[in-house]
Amino acid sequence: MISSLSAFxxxxxxxRLFSAARLVPLGVCLLAGCATARGDVHxxxxxxxxxxxxxxxxxxxxxLEPAAEVYGLVVPRPVRRMVRNLLDHLAAPVVFVxxxxxxxxERAGITLGRFMINSTLGLFGLFDFAAELGxxxxxxxxxxxxxxxxxxxxxxxxxxxLGPSTVRDFVGSAVDTVLLDPAGLALSGEAQLARLATExxxxxxxxxxxxxxxxxxxxxxxxxxxxxxxxxxxxxxRNGAPAPFDDSVYRETPDESFEDPANR
Amino acid sequence: xxxxxxxxxxxxxxxxxxxxLLAAAGLxxxxxxxxxxxxxxxxxxxxxxxxxxxxxxxxxxxxxxxxAKIGALEDLLEEATDLDLIARLVMGRYWxxxxxxxxxxxxxxxxxxxxxxxxxRLDRYSGESFDVTDVQKVDDRDTIVRTLVQRPNxxxxxxxxxxxxxxxxxxxxxxxxxxxxxMLVTQRSEVAEIxxxxxxxxxxxxxxxxxxxxxxAG
Numbered sequence: 001m002i003s004s005l006s007a008f009x010x011x012x013x014x015x016r017l018f019s020a021a022r023l024v025p026l027g028v029c030l031l032a033g034c035a036t037a038r039g040d041v042h043x044x045x046x047x048x049x050x051x052x053x054x055x056x057x058x059x060x061x062x063x064l065e066p067a068a069e070v071y072g073l074v075v076p077r078p079v080r081r082m083v084r085n086l087l088d089h090l091a092a093p094v095v096f097v098x099x100x101x102x103x104x105x106e107r108a109g110i111t112l113g114r115f116m117i118n119s120t121l122g123l124f125g126l127f128d129f130a131a132e133l134g135x136x137x138x139x140x141x142x143x144x145x146x147x148x149x150x151x152x153x154x155x156x157x158x159x160x161x162l163g164p165s166t167v168r169d170f171v172g173s174a175v176d177t178v179l180l181d182p183a184g185l186a187l188s189g190e191a192q193l194a195r196l197a198t199e200x201x202x203x204x205x206x207x208x209x210x211x212x213x214x215x216x217x218x219x220x221x222x223x224x225x226x227x228x229x230x231x232x233x234x235x236x237x238r239n240g241a242p243a244p245f246d247d248s249v250y251r252e253t254p255d256e257s258f259e260d261p262a263n264r
Numbered sequence: 265x266x267x268x269x270x271x272x273x274x275x276x277x278x279x280x281x282x283x284x285l286l287a288a289a290g291l292x293x294x295x296x297x298x299x300x301x302x303x304x305x306x307x308x309x310x311x312x313x314x315x316x317x318x319x320x321x322x323x324x325x326x327x328x329x330x331x332a333k334i335g336a337l338e339d340l341l342e343e344a345t346d347l348d349l350i351a352r353l354v355m356g357r358y359w360x361x362x363x364x365x366x367x368x369x370x371x372x373x374x375x376x377x378x379x380x381x382x383x384x385r386l387d388r389y390s391g392e393s394f395d396v397t398d399v400q401k402v403d404d405r406d407t408i409v410r411t412l413v414q415r416p417n418x419x420x421x422x423x424x425x426x427x428x429x430x431x432x433x434x435x436x437x438x439x440x441x442x443x444x445x446x447m448l449v450t451q452r453s454e455v456a457e458i459x460x461x462x463x464x465x466x467x468x469x470x471x472x473x474x475x476x477x478x479x480x481a482g
Contacts, residue, residue, distance in 0.1 A: 041453060137420070209388070216478070217381050219470050220454045227453035228445045235444020242400065242408055242425055242441070249449055250406065250427070250438065252352060252359075 041226060042155050049158040053222050056163060060204075068205035080202070082126045087199050088137060089118055089125025090183040097180050098140035102148045107138045107239075114138075139236060142180060143172025147237045156226055164229040308407040308428050309396050311435045315344055316394060323389055334383050341382065346429060346436040347375065353438070354451045358459050358467075366464050373471040380478045391416040394424065405430050406438075 043049060075083070092115045099108035114130035114137065122129040131137065146168050147153070154167025165173070177184065184192055218224035234243065322328070322336045341347070351374040352359045362370065398410035409426040427439040439448040458467045 213385075213388075216384060217377075218454060219451075219467075219474055220457050223454040223457040224450055227450045231445045231449060232443065238444075240423060240444065242410075243444070243446075247402070247406075249446075249452065250353065250429075252349075 041230060042153070043226065044155055045157065049156065050222055052158040052160055053225075056158065056161065059161065064200060064204045065208070067201045068208060071201050071205050072208075080205075083198065083202055084206075085118070085122070085128045086125045087195070087202065088128070089115070089122070090195065091181075092118075093182045094142075094176050094180050095138055095140045098142055098145045098176075099138060101142075101145045102140065104140070104239075107140065110135050111138050111140075139239075141172055142175040143169040143233070144237050146172055153230075153233075156230065164225055166230070166233070169233065306430075306433050306435065308409050308435060309399050311344075311428065312396055312409045312411065312426050315340075315437075320393060323386075330383075330386070334379070334386060337382050337386065338379060341378070344437055346431070346438050347378070349429070349436075350438055350448060351375075353448055354455055356452050356456060358455065358464060362464050366468065369468055370464075370471075373468060373475065376475055377471060377478075380475065384478075397423075402427075407435075 071080075092111055096108055096111040096115070099105075099111055114128075114135045117130040117133065117135065118125050118128060121127075128137070143166075151168055157165045157167065157170060159165050159170065162173075183195075187195060214224050214228065215221050231243075235241075318340060319337070322333055322340070325333070328336065348371065351371050354374070355362070355370065359367065392413055392415050394411040394413040396409055397412050400408045400410070402408055407428045407430070409428060411424050411426065412421050413424055414421050422443050424443075425441040426437055427441065428435045429438045439446055441447070455467060458470055462470070
């Protein structure tokens, strides 16, 4: 049903390409992700991805996971909270610029306000005072901006050391890193390295319960991570709205075209 | 998630699941244990809140040992979720390709694995609770109840969506979606992967193996 719907939408777009009405289905597709219904996975590089995934897990077990464990044991909770706040504060400009690029004025405004409040009342970002005032952290990056602009997701990738991604997200993080991150440009080489290492360890620490749970409960950890990553990114692009057009998952109608692994 | 700056080692891992949704999947299941029976069962919001209260009541009981709690939560799960439907939807189109014998074995394994998952998550429950923030009707059968989970030990709250199906006036949970990640969709994707590689017998073997491993791990 879903696939036939999007196939229909696709044909319709092509035939009416030069009609003003094309903007309507196009807009729907941008918001809803017609090309990527919720369960869809495009992983033609799976053999390579699985190999990289396996290597990443070894590296994780040797380096990152132990470091994250030490972090949790040694650093008290209030300090961990400040470390996370500071990392997010340094990243706020990236969120701000991407919100603007997506035309999300309200989210950009909230991010700017947060930055000013937390730079002052929050003692240079150590405390998230803005959240107490009701200005919650927003979440944007250039991968999401590309999606809003209409770029397709591309194939699923597992990057060495960096983990799950897609072509679109890989380009997105490269642009965020090289062009849109003033903190990264302002910090000295050592400071930036320290920031990255801290971010890696802290994030690994925060993700530990989730990864652990997923690994224990999954029948195929690689497939579970891939599906979770793609679903999560698509939800972020929708800014958290429930997934539309994904109802075939909840239907028992026999639709041979749906989620055929051979089509991936 | 916060924006990616320069890629730290696991930046993309960070992107797919930020601290906000840490354990979201786990909590989803935690909450799933607790479903209500007949009462209030036709109002989605009341159904989910009743479910929450009954689960929390079990979790907070001091007169039950671990095994008894697991048993009580399993009963709630059976009562308030459409487990057979969930299991079939996880199989997707392969359900029809399975023989009746395979279907029977699959349903048994699905339930057994779920029991293990409940036991594990019970051990990790740390006081989370949630409130209903929105109710959206999807179609004439399904409703999504959006909840915001609060964590007592700090950490940002996160969103869990409950998908309820109306069976002739009786509501049953058919999916739990934590920060956009659906349990059903994730499991379905795993099953499609395994069946695609090893066939339905291969799936059943994988499930059995996993069950053995979990049992030996305690």
